Amino acid sequence: MTAALAAQSASDRARLTTGLTATVIFLTGIAPLATDMYVPAFPAVAGDLSATATQVQLTLTTFFVGMALGQLIGGPVSDQYGRRRLLLAAVIMMTVSSVLCAVAPSIGVMMAARFVQGFAGGWAMVIGRAVIVDLARGARLVRVLNVIAGVGGIAPIAGPLLGAVVLQVSGWRMSFWAVAALGVAMVVVVLVAVPESLPPHRRHAGGLRSFAVASRQxxxxxxxxxxxxxxxxxxxxxxxxxxxxxxxxxxxxxxxxxxxxxxxxxxxxxxxxxxxxxxxxxxxxxxxxxxxxxxxxxxxxxxxxxxxxxxxxxxxxxxxxxxxxxxxxxxxxxxxxxxxxxxxxxxxxxxxxxxxxxxxxxxxxxxxxxxxxxxxxxxxxxxxxxxxxxxxxxxxxxxxxxxxxxxxx
The missing domain is CATH 1.20.1250.20 (MFS general substrate transporter like domains)
Structure with a gap:
């Protein structure tokens, strides 16, 4: 009981710090970066995996579908179980799926791995955003989310340029190894900088029925x-x-x-x-x-x-x-x-x-x-x-x- 009260007290004392904001920016940028670095390599992927241009394009579609589903499911689940542990699980899943993309032997495996990568990335993004909403209100919330979007906008600027450079000095698979390395770094950052922002007494009961009720509300x-x-x-x-x-x-x-x-x-x-x-x-x-x-x-x-x-x-x-x-x-x-x-x-x-x-x-x-x-x-x-x-x-x-x-x- 004492340990539970201590955990709840720590959660209640969670504050929105510069380090936490920077971590959420990192979370927000990594999933788009995984796509933007990859786009310049589409022709090389098609040749290496003996795939058509349409099939390679579908790896982008599966990523978007995964992102949408990851955000739809990740938010409500984190409302039930809290933020920090689920965020760590999502980042680890994204890291593993990036490795699978890097070693994919066929376009079918690539599509599946990209779906999981998008799902985990969307899961991480929505939980990161929920952490901010937990800890900020009013004008501060608007200000912080705009800063996150603004600084996170570096990803679509740097992504294609980094992807082109990687393609010049190595193969397209190196882009995914780079994303996997960023995923490992993100695990460390989350462990260090992200507190549990949703204490147990503020969580909602789980289950599909609860999710349906919350969605209707x-x-x-x-x-x-x-x-x-x-x-x-x-x-x-x-x-x-x-x-x-x-x-x-x-x-x-x-x-x-x-x-x-x-x-x-x-x-x-x-x-x-x-x-x-x-x-x-x-x-x-x-x-x-x-x-x-x-x-x-x-x-x-x-x-x-x-x-x-x-x-x-x-x-x-x-x-x-x-x-x-x-x-x-x-x-x-x-x-x-x-x-x-x-x-x-x-x-x-x-x-x-x-x-x-x-x-x-x-x-x-x-x-x-x-x-x-x-x-x-x-x-x-x-x-x-x-x-x-x-x-x-x-x-x-x-x-x-x-x-x-x-x-x-």
Whole structure:
């Protein structure tokens, strides 16, 4: 009994420190890095494993599916059993699956290992986010989640460049060995820096019935659903860009691979800076206004891209500007929408984070193939997706408006 009370007291004293925030940034960046480092090696993987381009592409799809399911399940389970032990289990699982990817003898084994890698990465990400929600409230929560998103944005900047370097000096398997090494480092960091943030008396009973009840409670909150739509639709716009930007810039406009990588990094940097700016604005300017500013900018970029694709031959300068504006705007939309969604369900932080992560990665999995339906010679489908996703995001923001009663808010 004394030991249990001591454990509960330690959990209650858990604080949000700089080291803990840095650890969550590490957790947030490692799973996307596992994909971004791997993408430049697609042709080499196809040749080495005697696979078609479509089969190699499916390893990306299985990763996204795993990420979505990992976040959907990991959050509620951690609401029942606590954060720290499950986070360690997820990181170990991701490390082992990365090793399996590195030694995969066939494309089938690679698909399965990538699914497990995504599942474990999503599990770790949602628990890391739930730890932050456990320990922060109000403007501080918004600020910290924006910092995590902003600094975590280094992964999509560095990933393709690191992957290209690794591919030059070694084979594609080395990318997965590198991710496995990062996984080992993460295990150590979690052991040192992450406390148990959810004491036993704040946990929820488990079981499928309990999860269904918690999900209904979370989804019954109109403002939560609205903010999930804000953030998830923003991710859809990002994936429309990621899935087709190489074709638009290289195939249609003749940009070299090196120049494309530089432009890709610049756009990711714009999103990172915008996230950090949003963090500074938390508590000073209404977060909903910051989101709206990003949505208006993103919608303008989508409309300009559509006009250029339909009537101007998709000129390079217009494409570069539109992509930069779109990605920078997402730095104002996604992290803020996710932070406000979490703030709406403080009683179920794990379930709330799980639903948010599930919607976000499902949007990624759906939009990516749709964006390429027109082939590599047109930007029209991508432009329509940019506009459509942004309008859905704006509809979500409208859904979050406080109801007025008797002339008040």
């Amino acid at each position: 979370v989804l019954a909150r109109r403002r939560y659903v609205g903010y999930v739509l804000v953030s998830g639709s923003g991710m859809g716009a990002i994936l429309a860009y990621v899935a087709t930007s190489a074709f638009v810039l290289q195939s249609m406009n003749g940009l070299s691979p090196v120049a494309y990588s530089v432009d890709f990094a610049a756009n990711a940097a714009g999103m990172t800076v915008a996230s950090l700016v949003a963090a500074r604005l938390a508590g000073r300017i209404a977060t909903r206004r910051v989101i709206l500013a990003g949505q208006v900018a993103a919608l303008g970029a989508g409309v300009a891209m559509l006009a250029g694709a339909l009537w101007l031959g998709t000129p390079l300068l217009l494409v570069i500007v539109c992509f930069f504006v779109l990605m920078t705007a997402q730095g104002l939309i996604g992290p803020n929408g996710g932070a406000l969604a979490s703030a709406e369900v403080p009683g179920h932080p794990g379930t709330g984070s799980a639903m948010l992560g599930f919607v976000t990665w499902v949007a990624a999995g759906v939009v990516a193939p749709v964006a390429g339906l027109g082939g590599q010679d047109t930007a029209v489908p991508m432009a329509f997706l940019m506009i459509g996703c942004t309008m859905l995001s704006m509809a979500g923001l409208v859904l979050t408006r406080p109801r007025r009663r008797h002339g008040g808010i």
